[in-house]
Amino acid sequence: MTxxxxxxxxxxxxxxxxxxxxxxxxxxxxxxxIRHVNKMEFASMAVTKTVxxxxxxxxxxxxxxxxxxxxxxxxxxxxxxxxxxxxxEFDEENKTVKVTLPPIKVExxxxxxxxxKEYENVGMFRTEIDSKERAKMKExxxxxxxxxxxxxxxxxxxxxxxxxxxxxxxxxxxxxNAGYTAYIRFxxxxxxGGDFNIKNYD
Amino acid sequence: xxxxxxxxxxxxxxxxxxxxxxxxxKYFQRPEEIEVLPSRPGDVKEMAxxxxxxxxxxxxxxxTVNSKVMFAVQKQSGSITFDMENMQIDDSGDTVKIVLPRExxxxxxxxxxxxxxxxxxxxxxxxxxxxxNKFTTEEENRVKSKLKANSIKRLYANGTVRQARxxxxxxxxxxxxxxxxxxxxxxxHTPNGNPNLQK
Numbered sequence: 001m002t003x004x005x006x007x008x009x010x011x012x013x014x015x016x017x018x019x020x021x022x023x024x025x026x027x028x029x030x031x032x033x034i035r036h037v038n039k040m041e042f043a044s045m046a047v048t049k050t051v052x053x054x055x056x057x058x059x060x061x062x063x064x065x066x067x068x069x070x071x072x073x074x075x076x077x078x079x080x081x082x083x084x085x086x087x088x089e090f091d092e093e094n095k096t097v098k099v100t101l102p103p104i105k106v107e108x109x110x111x112x113x114x115x116x117k118e119y120e121n122v123g124m125f126r127t128e129i130d131s132k133e134r135a136k137m138k139e140x141x142x143x144x145x146x147x148x149x150x151x152x153x154x155x156x157x158x159x160x161x162x163x164x165x166x167x168x169x170x171x172x173x174x175x176x177n178a179g180y181t182a183y184i185r186f187x188x189x190x191x192x193g194g195d196f197n198i199k200n201y202d
Numbered sequence: 203x204x205x206x207x208x209x210x211x212x213x214x215x216x217x218x219x220x221x222x223x224x225x226x227x228k229y230f231q232r233p234e235e236i237e238v239l240p241s242r243p244g245d246v247k248e249m250a251x252x253x254x255x256x257x258x259x260x261x262x263x264x265x266t267v268n269s270k271v272m273f274a275v276q277k278q279s280g281s282i283t284f285d286m287e288n289m290q291i292d293d294s295g296d297t298v299k300i301v302l303p304r305e306x307x308x309x310x311x312x313x314x315x316x317x318x319x320x321x322x323x324x325x326x327x328x329x330x331x332x333x334x335n336k337f338t339t340e341e342e343n344r345v346k347s348k349l350k351a352n353s354i355k356r357l358y359a360n361g362t363v364r365q366a367r368x369x370x371x372x373x374x375x376x377x378x379x380x381x382x383x384x385x386x387x388x389x390x391h392t393p394n395g396n397p398n399l400q401k
Contacts, residue, residue: 027352030275031260034362038373039253041283046244052237058225068339071244072313077253080373085380110279110310111317113346117339130336131272131320137236142313144238155243166248170286177293178382 038080042163042170044109046071047155049141050118053129062123068137069118072111072145074155076163078102082187090180097180099171103188104160108149111142251283251306254373255366257357258312263349267341269327270334274345277317278353280309282366284374291378298378298386302371305363305395309353311346355397363395 050069082102089098115134122128149155168184175182259278264271283306290301311317325335337345357363371388378386 026264027349027356028262028264029259029356030262031258033258034365035256035258036369037253037256038369040286041249041251041253043246043248045246048242048244050239050242052239053235054237055235073310080377083377088380090383108313109281109308111313113276113311113318113350114343115339120339128334128336128338131274131323131342134339134342135318135320138318139316140236141238142317143315145241146313148241155241158243158246162246162248166250170250174381177291 039077040080040167041075041077042104042166043076043159045074045155045159047074047145049145051137051141053133053137061125063121064123064126064129066120066122066129067118068115068134070112070115070138070141072142073109074106074149074159075109076104076106076159078104078163078167095180096183097175098183099175099185101167101171101184101186103186104163104167106156106159108146111138250286252286252370252374253281253283254369255282255362257281257309257362259309259353261349261353263345265345265348266326267337267344269330270323270325270337270341272320272323272337272342272345274318274320276319276346276349277312277314278309279312279314280307280353280357282307282357282363284370293382296384298382298384300374300378300386300388302367302374302388302390304392304399305367305370307354307357307363307395309350309357358395358397363397364393367393367395 048069048071050067052065052067054063054065056063079102087100091097115138120129164186167186171184172182257278257280259280260275261278262273262275264273266272284303285306286303289303292299323335323337324330325333367390371390374388375386378388
């Protein structure tokens, strides 16, 4: 009788455990760094990286192919800490202002946390693709993108051009609302010893 | 017959060794298992956003999905920005009045090395020993979605968003005073931010 009770208790425990709600995720902060910045972002771009794994050997039965993708985000901005009052020259008589903005900079803001499954074909007799392998694939794709960005300035240039255009139109409108016609340029566009030439600028 | 075997056995052995040697050569000469395809750039999105804070986090996650447990460490990067194009500006009086717009909180996985490190996965519950402990892509993405939501929630709870809004008020006042050349008052109707407006 005692054995029967113990067995019933065990069965009920297993049943309750199986039906219990999954517990909430436990996230622990290991490190946090907050940087106070004063930036203005004028353009962003997502770059999609696709990564594939395939291993087929004559002695293995079935395929093992997986293709994943994720986006990495690039941002173009100006650092307003480098922008001082003396970067604005007002002409009250003509209601114009000459503005010299800091140079456009480009940085990688980060990448998608999730990976998009584009394709997966893992045979019955092959091992499934696990989280560690996916992490390795993502790591390789990220390293590849960094190399690509260093070697090919095309993306950076596209982003810088758009950001420059946007910054120009944003500040022109802002000063227009304040009653001034603004002439905007960037500090990296100034030739050494060059003056601000409104005529040549536009 | 014995005479013939004297030739056949070494020949078979030679063919077998050559075959395995060839396979071994192929094994070491095979292409990389992981292949990264060329990047596909998306469209450039133009914007005008004031960024007052950048965040760098390192978090550990212990989560359970479909009776599978994952323990991982993630490095995150993010920012708190404000849309300057949708800002209410009233410059009709002697003082320019500006209302600080809502904050845009973005949290990404960092692009640093080993930004997503899976330490261990295991199956739990009844019959755990015969079930797979491997997370599918969908299951792993569920863990990451929860992690992202949790990280954003924490930025509100620990006062980071509040500090970012405070910094934005100061930065914006300084910039706009330079543009309008008159006193500027930046009003913040929600100093603690609004977590419900985040994606």
